Amino acid sequence: MSLSEAVRQVKARTTLELRSRNPAIGAVWQDGFHDRRLRPRENLKAAARYILMNPARAGLVRSLRQYPHWYACWL
Numbered sequence: 001m002s003l004s005e006a007v008r009q010v011k012a013r014t015t016l017e018l019r020s021r022n023p024a025i026g027a028v029w030q031d032g033f034h035d036r037r038l039r040p041r042e043n044l045k046a047a048a049r050y051i052l053m054n055p056a057r058a059g060l061v062r063s064l065r066q067y068p069h070w071y072a073c074w075l
Contacts, residue, residue: 007033
């Protein structure tokens with residue numbers, strides 16, 4: 001299975017699940033996606049911290065501590 005197909009399936013399944021709980025829900029996902037491979041010399045911790053801050057930047061949580069995966073032990 002290609003990455004594009006896997007992302008499409010994840011988006012479809014999560015959208016169906018969320019709409020089964022709340023039929024009035026609007027758009028769940030943006031169109032498309034952007035993927036990028038980390039190069040060996042790049043700082044993995046910095047990249048992970050950037051990703052973990054996405055919910056706060058999007059206004060989904062007020063504090064990173066409200067995000068259930070913020071406590072990753074290696075960050």
